[in-house]
Amino acid sequence: MGLNSDPSSTSKAPQDVVSTESDDQILVDACRAGDRRAFRILMERYQRRIYAVAYGYLRNREDALDVVQECFIKVHQHLDGFRGGSSFYTWLYRVVANRCIDHIRRNRRRRGVEYRDDLRHDSPTAMDAEADRRIIHAGNPAALLQRKEILGAVQECLVHLSENHRNIIVMRELEGMSYEEMAEAMQCAKGTIMSRLFHARKNLQKLLAERLDLDADAEDAAPETSSPASSNAKASPTSSSTKAVTP
Amino acid sequence: MNELDAKLMAYFDGELDPDERVEFERQLADDPVLRQQLASLDTTRALVVGEAQREADDVPAARFEQIWDRVEDELYAPPKAGAAPVRPGFLVRLPRLWPTMMAAAAAAVIALVVWPRDGFDESGTASKPAVAVAPTAAPAPGSSVTPGSAERADDVVLPDPAPTETETESGVDIERIDFAGRSGRIAHIDDARGTTTVIWIEEDPQPVDSERSL
Numbered sequence: 001m002g003l004n005s006d007p008s009s010t011s012k013a014p015q016d017v018v019s020t021e022s023d024d025q026i027l028v029d030a031c032r033a034g035d036r037r038a039f040r041i042l043m044e045r046y047q048r049r050i051y052a053v054a055y056g057y058l059r060n061r062e063d064a065l066d067v068v069q070e071c072f073i074k075v076h077q078h079l080d081g082f083r084g085g086s087s088f089y090t091w092l093y094r095v096v097a098n099r100c101i102d103h104i105r106r107n108r109r110r111r112g113v114e115y116r117d118d119l120r121h122d123s124p125t126a127m128d129a130e131a132d133r134r135i136i137h138a139g140n141p142a143a144l145l146q147r148k149e150i151l152g153a154v155q156e157c158l159v160h161l162s163e164n165h166r167n168i169i170v171m172r173e174l175e176g177m178s179y180e181e182m183a184e185a186m187q188c189a190k191g192t193i194m195s196r197l198f199h200a201r202k203n204l205q206k207l208l209a210e211r212l213d214l215d216a217d218a219e220d221a222a223p224e225t226s227s228p229a230s231s232n233a234k235a236s237p238t239s240s241s242t243k244a245v246t247p
Numbered sequence: 248m249n250e251l252d253a254k255l256m257a258y259f260d261g262e263l264d265p266d267e268r269v270e271f272e273r274q275l276a277d278d279p280v281l282r283q284q285l286a287s288l289d290t291t292r293a294l295v296v297g298e299a300q301r302e303a304d305d306v307p308a309a310r311f312e313q314i315w316d317r318v319e320d321e322l323y324a325p326p327k328a329g330a331a332p333v334r335p336g337f338l339v340r341l342p343r344l345w346p347t348m349m350a351a352a353a354a355a356v357i358a359l360v361v362w363p364r365d366g367f368d369e370s371g372t373a374s375k376p377a378v379a380v381a382p383t384a385a386p387a388p389g390s391s392v393t394p395g396s397a398e399r400a401d402d403v404v405l406p407d408p409a410p411t412e413t414e415t416e417s418g419v420d421i422e423r424i425d426f427a428g429r430s431g432r433i434a435h436i437d438d439a440r441g442t443t444t445v446i447w448i449e450e451d452p453q454p455v456d457s458e459r460s461l
Binding site: 036040044047048049051052053055056061065068069072073076129131132133135136138141142144145151154155158169172173174178179194195197198199201204205208 | 248252253256257260262280283284286287288290291292293294295296297298299300301302303304306310311314315317318319321322323
């Protein structure tokens with residue numbers, strides 16, 4: 001399919017310039033003009049990312065896929081509501097998150113142990129420091145996630161968080177929302193958001209530390225089953241902040 | 248959460264302003280415990296993000312195709328079969344009704360009593376046809392109806408109206424008509440393209456005195 005990248009040919013209809021490499025705004029304009037192909041390109045560009053966000057909230061593949069389907073329809077119907085003030089994917093992520101939150105409210109059920117949101121975590125205690133050490137020394141995250149048991153452990157830990165804690169982790173780590181955006185979404189003060197995020201992370205880190213430690217012990221006990229990645233993994237604390245999922 | 252925890256978290260999340268950031272990085276350089284906490288936050292985030300990405304990558308492409316099929320059905324499906332189409336208004340339907348009207352007019356002509364000729368002006372001031380006429384089928388002005396003309400079914404001549412009452416209001420002619428067993432008053436409006444639009448104003452309550460079509 002030809003891509004007309006000539007900026008001077010502005011007289012062409014939107015469908016003549018649409019391709020998989022077109023900018024989001026060009027695709028949005030083409031969608032508004034009724035170009036079905038542009039809509040499909042735009043959604044396919046983000047479908048796995050929005051699925052990841054939905055899965056982060058719902059922790060269930062089929063539920064997350066249902067939400068993705070609902071979002072495609074909703075986005076198509078409300079594309080005129082995208083004013084262009086933020087990036088398209090930011091707007092899209094919010095649509096997904098809102099659908100997930102509605103889904104959770106409709107199907108609310110308790111999963112695992114509910115941690116209290118107001119757990120106090122003072123300045124680094126021995127337990128917190130130990131949890132940090134275990135997490136860091138478990139190895140490179142990318143390598144860790146190649147192992148099914150680690151992937152399973154991370155999934156379990158997220159499921160065991162309270163709904164509020166899991167939601168705020170998803171908003172921050174998967175959606176990349178700022179504190180102000182989260183405060184607006186959760187309709188609370190920025191200070192509350194920071195406190196909630198702090199506790200959510202501490203709880204998650206404790207859960208991860210326990211599971212990673214257990215898995216490390218299990219691996220030590222059965223060295224013949226260890227994967228090459230884990231045997232090469234060495235504690236290498238990262239020094240730079242990792243960005244949240246962004247396109 | 249103490250102040251240092253809050254600052255660490257804000258630094259990690261990119262929420263500090265530039266000056267605060269520079270100051271915190273100085274503090275970070277001097278504090279190994281702080282650096283360990285930062286590294287733990289980094290690893291935790293990488294695990295959460297990585298897990299979500301792995302899960303997203305695991306969904307087969309065919310599954311997304313299924314979703315697309317359903318979305319496209321929802322968004323672009325044609326109207327359901329059997330649903331009554333929205334009928335356009337009479338004026339819009341009029342040109343399409345023309346063949347039907349022609350046939351009805353032909354049948355009416357066969358059985359029609361000669362139009363009353365009182366007030367009919369044959370001086371050459373032709374009365375306009377009583378119903379909408381396609382430009383190619385315009386009857387000859389001033390032509391009158393005779394029973395014999397009905398034999399030529401393929402060359403329909405419409406009955407001339409009996410202009411017992413003729414009013415013109417802003418280019419709209421209102422006339423009496425006796426057509427296909429109904430009589431009443433109509434308005435017809437001619438446009439620049441030669442198309443005449445006809446509107447029934449009122450129908451006579453008394454029985455029509457013309458014979459119905461056979």
